[in-house]
Amino acid sequence: xxxxxxxxxxxxxxxxxxxxxxxxxxxxxxxxxxxxxxxxxxxxxxxxxxxxxxxxxxxxxxxxxxxxxxxxxxxxxxxxxxxxxxxxxxxxxxxxxxxxxxxxxxxxxxxxxxxxxxxxxxxxxxxxxxxxxxxxxxxxxxxxxxxxxxxxxxxxxxxxxxxxxxxxxxxxxxxxxxxxxxxxxxxxxxxxxxxxxxxxxxxxxxxxxxxxxxxxxxxxxxxxxxxxxxxxxxxxxxxxxxxxxxxxxxxxxxxxxxxxxxxxxxxxxxxxxxxxxxxxxxxxxxxxxxxxxxxxxxxxxxxxxxxxxxxxxxxxxxxxxxxxxxxxxxxxxxxxxxxxxxxxxxxxxxxxxxxxxxxxxxxxxxxxxxxxxxxxxxxxxxxxxxxxxxxxxxxxxxxxxxxxxxxxxxxxxxxxxxxxxxxxxxxxxxxxxxxxxxxxxxxxxxxxxxxxxxxxxxxxxxxxxxxxxxxxxxxxxxxxxxxxxxxxxxxxxxxxxxxxxxxxxxxxxxxxxxxxxxxxxxxxxxxxxxxxxxxxxxxxxxxxxxxxxxxxxxxxxxxxxxxxxxxxxxxxxxxxxxxxxxxxxxxxxxxxxxxxxxxxxxxxxxxxxxxxxxxxxxxxxxxxxxxxxxxxxxxxxxxxxxxxxxxxxxxxxxxxxxxxxxxxxxxxxxxxxxxxxxxxxxxxxxxxxxxxxxxxxxxxxxxxxxxxxxxxxxxxxxxxxxxxxxxxxxxxxxxxxxxxxxxxxxxxxxxxxxxxxxxxxxxxxxxxxxxxxxxxxxxxxxxxxxxxxxxxxxxxxxxxxxxxxxxxxxxxxxxxxxxxxxxxxxxxxxxxxxxxxxxxxxxxxxxxxxx
Numbered sequence: 081x082x083x084x085x086x087x088x089x090x091x092x093x094x095x096x097x098x099x100x101x102x103x104x105x106x107x108x109x110x111x112x113x114x115x116x117x118x119x120x121x122x123x124x125x126x127x128x129x130x131x132x133x134x135x136x137x138x139x140x141x142x143x144x145x146x147x148x149x150x151x152x153x154x155x156x157x158x159x160x161x162x163x164x165x166x167x168x169x170x171x172x173x174x175x176x177x178x179x180x181x182x183x184x185x186x187x188x189x190x191x192x193x194x195x196x197x198x199x200x201x202x203x204x205x206x207x208x209x210x211x212x213x214x215x216x217x218x219x220x221x222x223x224x225x226x227x228x229x230x231x232x233x234x235x236x237x238x239x240x241x242x243x244x245x246x247x248x249x250x251x252x253x254x255x256x257x258x259x260x261x262x263x264x265x266x267x268x269x270x271x272x273x274x275x276x277x278x279x280x281x282x283x284x285x286x287x288x289x290x291x292x293x294x295x296x297x298x299x300x301x302x303x304x305x306x307x308x309x310x311x312x313x314x315x316x317x318x319x320x321x322x323x324x325x326x327x328x329x330x331x332x333x334x335x336x337x338x339x340x341x342x343x344x345x346x347x348x349x350x351x352x353x354x355x356x357x358x359x360x361x362x363x364x365x366x367x368x369x370x371x372x373x374x375x376x377x378x379x380x381x382x383x384x385x386x387x388x389x390x391x392x393x394x395x396x397x398x399x400x401x402x403x404x405x406x407x408x409x410x411x412x413x414x415x416x417x418x419x420x421x422x423x424x425x426x427x428x429x430x431x432x433x434x435x436x437x438x439x440x441x442x443x444x445x446x447x448x449x450x451x452x453x454x455x456x457x458x459x460x461x462x463x464x465x466x467x468x469x470x471x472x473x474x475x476x477x478x479x480x481x482x483x484x485x486x487x488x489x490x491x492x493x494x495x496x497x498x499x500x501x502x503x504x505x506x507x508x509x510x511x512x513x514x515x516x517x518x519x520x521x522x523x524x525x526x527x528x529x530x531x532x533x534x535x536x537x538x539x540x541x542x543x544x545x546x547x548x549x550x551x552x553x554x555x556x557x558x559x560x561x562x563x564x565x566x567x568x569x570x571x572x573x574x575x576x577x578x579x580x581x582x583x584x585x586x587x588x589x590x591x592x593x594x595x596x597x598x599x600x601x602x603x604x605x606x607x608x609x610x611x612x613x614x615x616x617x618x619x620x621x622x623x624x625x626x627x628x629x630x631x632x633x634x635x636x637x638x639x640x641x642x643x644x645x646x647x648x649x650x651x652x653x654x655x656x657x658x659x660x661x662x663x664x665x666x667x668x669x670x671x672x673x674x675x676x677x678x679x680x681x682x683x684x685x686x687x688x689x690x691x692x693x694x695x696x697x698x699x700x701x702x703x704x705x706x707x708x709x710x711x712x713x714x715x716x717x718x719x720x721x722x723x724x725x726x727x728x729x730x731x732x733x734x735x736x737x738x739x740x741x742x743x744x745x746x747x748x749x750x751x752x753x754x755x756x757x758x759x760x761x762x763x764x765x766x767x768x769x770x771x772x773x774x775x776x777x778x779x780x781x782x783x784x785x786x787x788x789x790x791x792x793x794x795x796x797x798x799x800x801x802x803x804x805x806x807x808x809x810x811x812x813x814x815x816x817x818x819x820x821x822x823x824x825x826x827x828x829x830x831x832x833x834x835x836x837x838x839x840x841x842x843x844x845x846x847x848x849x850x851x852x853x854x855x856x857x858x859x860x861x862x863x864x865x866x867x868x869x870x871x872x873x874x875x876x877x878x879x880x881x882x883x884x885x886x887x888x889x890x891x892x893x894x895x896x897x898x899x900x901x902x903x904x905x906x907x908x909x910x911x912x913x914x915x916x917x918x919x920x921x922x923x924x925x926x927x928x929x930x931x
Contacts, residue, residue, distance in 0.1 A: 081120045082172045085113060085249075095120045097186030097245040102376045109355055111348065111373050116249030117172045118186060124220055127159045128243060131224075140229060141239050149226035156221035161213060173212070178250045180322050181207045183215045185222055186245040189237055200227045201244075205283060206251060208322035219246045252372050253318045254365040256336050257282030258292060260345055261379060262353035262360045268383050268806075269814035270359070271393050272305070273297045273346045277336040279329045280315030282363055282374070289326075290314050293336045297346045300394045304342055309335050344371055352376050358384075383815060384800060386445055388438040389452075391811040396488040398811040399480075400450035403442055406472045408663060409864030409887045411805040413447025415666035415770040416795045417777075421554060421746070422663055423449055425561045425739070427496065431503035433459050435496025446798045448805075453480070454490040459497045473883045474830045474902035478818035479808050523573045523724050527603070530570040530731060534738060537563055541742050546749045550777040553749065557742050570603075574729025580721040584714050585705065592921065595834040596701030597722060598893035600694045601730030605737040606887070607894045609655045610868045612647060614691050617684040617869075619644040631678040651677070657744030660847070660866040663736075665743045665750065666770030679848055685873040688854040690895040697896040733890065753777065762788045771795055807881060807904065820905050827903060829878075831923035832889040835898030837876040838928065841914045843907055844870075857916050859907055863888040871895070876918035878925055880904045892920075900925050 083091055083100075085107040093101050100118035107113045121128075131137050136155055140148040161169060185201035202222035204215040222228065223244035232239055258277035263270050276285055276292040284290045291310040298305045315329045337345075345364060348371060352360045359382050363375040391398060405411040414422065423436035423444035433456070436444035441456040443449070457465030462485070470477040540560050544553060581594060601607065616622060621640045625631045634640060640648070656671040670676045702722060709718035754769035757780065763769065769777065771792040779786045806815040821828040842856040847867045852858055858874040860867070862881045867888070871877070872895055879901040882888045892899035898920030906925070910916065913931030917924075 081122045082117050082168050083120060084117045084172065084175060085115055091120065094188050094243075095122065095245070097121075097188050098377065099184060099375065100186035100245055100247050103247065103249075106352065106355070106373055106376055109351075111351065112371055113373050114250045114252055115176055116182075116247055117176070119169070119216065119246045119248070121188065121243045121245050123165065123168065124244065124246075126162060126165075127156070127220065130159070131156055132240070132242075140224065144226070144229045144233050144239070146226040149224055149229050153221045153224045156224055157217050159217060159220075169213070173209070173248070176248070176250055179209060180251040180318065180320075181209075181212060182247075182249045182251045183207050183212070183219045184247040184249070185219045186247050187223060187228075188243055188245075189232070200225060200231060203283075205281060205316075206318050206322050206324045211322070212248065216246050216248070220244055251318060252365050252367045252374075253320075254281045254367055255279070255369075256341075257363075257365040257374075258285055258336075260349045260362045260364060262349050262362075263379065263382055263813065264296060265379065265382065267814050267816075268809070270390075270812050271298060271300050271814075273299060273349055275337070275342060275345055275349075278310075278312045278315065279331075279336055280317045281324065282365060283324070284314060284316045289316075295337065295342050297342060299346065299350065304339060307335070309333070312336065341366065341371075348373060383802060383806060383809070383813065385809060385813050386448075386798065386800070388445060389443060389450070389811055390813070393812065396454075396491050398455065398488070398490065399453045399483065399485070399816075400443075400809050400811070401453060401469060401476055402805060402807050403449045403451050405805065405807060405862060405881055406451075406469075406476070407886065409862040409867075409882065410661055411861075412661065413799060414661065414664040415447065416773060416792075417750070417770045418661075418664035418666045418743075419444050419447050419449065420773055421557075421665055421743070424554075425558055428558060428562055431507050432497055432500040433504065435494065437495040439492065439495040441494050441497055446800065452490070454485055454488060455494045457485070458490045458494050459500050471883065472885060473807075473881055475807060475818045475881060475904050478902075479816045483816070523570070523728055526570045526573055527727060527731075530734075533563065534734065537738050538741060541745050544745050544749065546752050550750075550753070550781065551774045554746065554774050557746055560742055561739055570728050570731050574725055574727075574732065577721045577725035578729060581705075581718065581725065584709060584712070584718055584721065588708055588712075590705060590708060592834045593701040593704045595893065596697055596896065597705070597725060598729070598833075599698040599701075599896045601725075601894060602727050604730030604733045604890070604894060605655070606733055606865050606868055606891060607730065609651075609658065609865070610872055610891070610895070611691060612651055612655065613680060613869050614684055614686075614689060614872065616644060616647045616651065617681040618686055619647070622681060623686075625678075628675045628678045632674055635674065657741055658737075658865055660864070662740045662865060663743060665746050666767065667747070669744055669747065680869040683848060683851065683870045683873070685852075685854050688873070688875075690872045690874070690897050694894070694896045730894075750777075753781065757788060760784075763792070764789070768792055817904055820903060820909075825926060827906070827909075827925040827927075829900040829906075829923045829925060830883065830902035831920055832879075832882075832884055832901045833877075833892035833897055833899035833920045835876070835896065835920045836917065837898045838915065838917045839875045840931075841878075841910045841912060841916050843910060843912055845907070857918055859910050860888070861907060862886065863891075871897070876916070876920070878903060878906055878910070878916070878918060880906055 083096060085104050087104060090101060090104045090108065096118045103113055136152045140152045183204040187201060202219050204219065207215045223242055229239060256277055256279055258275060260273065260275045262273060264272035264274045275295040278285055278290050278292040285292045290312050293310055294308040295304055296306040312329050312332045314326060317325050317327060319325055349362050352362055359379040360376050361379045362373065365372050365374055389400060402411055426434050427436060434442040436442060438445065441452055441459050443452055451469055453465065453469060466480060537560055544557060585594060619641060621644050625634065638645060652671060657669050659667060659670055659676065661667040705718060709715045750769045751766050754763060754766035757763045758766050772795065776791045780788050808816040839855045839857045841859050842852050843859040847870055852870045852873045855875050857876040857878060859878050862879055863871060864887045868891060871891055874897055877888060877892050877897055877899040879888050880903055882901045889899060889901060898918045900918055900920055900923050910927065911931055914927055915929035917926040917928055
């Protein structure tokens with residue numbers, strides 16, 4: 081079957097492919113598309129059957145090598161039209177005007193929103209009528225090209241279903257051509273249209289033989305905001321008798337587009353976007369000052385963002401900071417239930433300053449939570465709001481130094497924060513006695529009181545059960561979480577002691593030593609977990625184990641030393657609830673899969689580990705400070721402050737540990753409920769329960785007819801699945817990134833943990849992606865507690881995101897690992913094996929030798 085572009089009924093994408101379907105749709109929509117037709121997948125049915133029954137095809141499927149694909153492609157090119165194909169072809173060709181044509185492939189998998197075969201299929205321009213059939217065969221055969229076949233295999237696209245359609249279109253003799261994007265692909269801004277243009281055919285831009293002019297147009301202010309005019313030496317030009325000629329452009333330094341043409345293009349591109357309902361990438365051309373649309377496809381690389389957080393074009397913008405990435409060290413979306421429980425907890429413990437509604441100060445939806453900075457400022461004040469956020473990460477500070485927030489005040493009430501000031505005042509009054517006790521009272525008594533409260537919290541957590549409604553259960557858990565956060569005295573004692581030490585040594589050159597006093601603190605559960613893991617990994621009976629299965633079998637038979645089994649029991653009791661995304665109720669726990677523990681232990685470097693020297697480093701720093709304090713006559717003050725700080729400051733991480741334990745208990749209860757639903761056939765897997773909200777779990781418990789699968793599907797519909805999430809984005813989709821500061825080869829970041837080290841880089845996006853060898857420097861976007869075992873292997877740490885208060889910074893200081901952070905983009909700049917110098921004193925990274 082062959083379809084003309086102007087058919088009344090548009091065939092399915094499986095019949096004509098994405099490219100042809102778009103050309104037919106835009107023709108029907110009345111846009112200026114050159115006429116043409118598409119030879120459908122069915123038209124090539126006999127060819128496809130013959131190819132797929134061949135040994136060449138079977139070989140290419142089994143072993144998708146370049147050689148096998150080339151043999152298959154040559155065979156496909158040799159096929160000729162049957163009598164019926166010839167008849168259909170001639171009938172369609174008679175309906176086109178002109179003597180020169182463009183031949184393009186149109187694959188059912190190409191130009192979809194989640195795949196991109198850009199440049200893989202063959203296109204032929206300037207094809208004469210005489211050469212049409214030969215070039216149609218070549219375009220058809222390009223679906224067996226090695227690039228196409230290997231890309232499909234990598235993306236799990238079934239090669240046995242390979243098919244193709246081919247477009248024949250009147251060739252336009254282009255004067256100016258290019259591409260246009262309905263948003264700005266450089267910063268994702270939805271209010272900017274970006275156009276690339278050059279003289280002649282657009283293939284010169286696509287193939288990269290010319291650097292095009294670039295125009296950026298602001299659709300709100302209706303004007304061109306940037307022009308970058310290039311020297312366009314070369315152009316591709318259509319010969320009147322067919323073929324393409326490459327020649328030097330006559331006016332190569334001249335602008336390729338007039339402002340009126342840019343405006344006309346913007347109107348056309350935005351019309352396409354409006355028609356399709358998503359951002360589009362277009363190809364276009366001007367011939368004799370007439371504009372033609374050659375192609376429309378989805379932009380597959382843009383970041384869509386959530387419609388609930390967008391504002392209308394021209395309205396005050398809102399600026400969103402990824403709260404979870406900034407504070408918790410991961411940016412993958414949390415589960416539906418996990419985000420609900422987390423954001424509800426945050427609302428309470430932050431005294432309603434952080435409200436999760438879309439128009440709140442920290443909107444939470446589809447597994448993500450954001451600081452809405454102007455909304456947060458409206459709640460706590462401009463300076464206080466920005467100061468609070470800047471305390472976490474220098475990337476944020478650099479970004480907002482370039483943005484005038486006064487131009488975009490938050491419009492309307494900040495939903496959910498109406499009681500914030502009243503609650504803040506009440507909370508401060510409640511905390512004052514505890515703070516005074518922590519500062520002036522007996523800190524050892526404060527620790528005992530804290531541990532007593534912690535034990536009570538864990539006991540109350542253990543009593544939680546699935547009796548009654550899940551909403552009541554989660555409310556009880558939230559109440560316990562609030563108790564976990566109300567443990568200020570011991571934490572205040574540590575904070576004040578740290579400040580006192582800084583005061584004692586003001587003006588002295590002891591910054592390194594003061595920073596070293598943050599090492600090996602008591603009360604930090606993450607640090608304690610690291611030490612315990614190291615002891616387990618060091619046990620001889622564990623070192624002998626060579627596989628995960630052997631590890632599990634020996635545990636079940638208790639074939640380890642008594643020392644190892646005692647350490648194992650202690651770990652399982654205290655830390656088996658911890659792991660990746662541990663604040664998410666849905667996250668798998670170590671006690672569910674003991675193989676996770678094996679991976680952690682085997683990653684620990686026993687010979688060269690930071691925990692071996694951390695106590696020595698702290699003792700050396702203590703003795704140096706003690707000498708200085710004696711000379712200043714402040715020995716007693718120093719000893720008291722140092723002891724108080726070591727005993728108490730580590731507890732600042734403890735409330736989060738308690739919250740994780742509570743989440744783990746809720747996790748288990750959810751799975752108990754879910755297992756019953758799986759047996760009843762109401763959900764497919766027990767973990768599906770975490771894609772439901774509390775109220776839906778209630779309904780599922782009370783109403784057996786409630787469609788749990790449909791509720792889950794609706795909850796997940798708005799989720800965005802991206803590998804790289806922006807740290808800061810505004811309500812018109814614009815992504816903000818700080819400029820990396822480089823001075824004389826030094827990459828300047830934030831000094832997080834002191835020390836200077838030289839070593840080879842190892843770039844990790846996941847904690848157990850590849851081994852971190854002895855002496856290597858860990859390069860990561862951010863880290864959280866699941867990184868702890870390998871973190872201690874690192875001789876130095878460099879992170880893109882994370883200030884002193886994030887997990888990576890805290891653990892780096894506790895273990896005495898030189899650390900620099902605040903370097904967004906460093907993971908793209910540094911490669912495995914590069915020789916680096918990390919200066920944690922001054923926040924500087926140097927690439928000494930590139931691998």
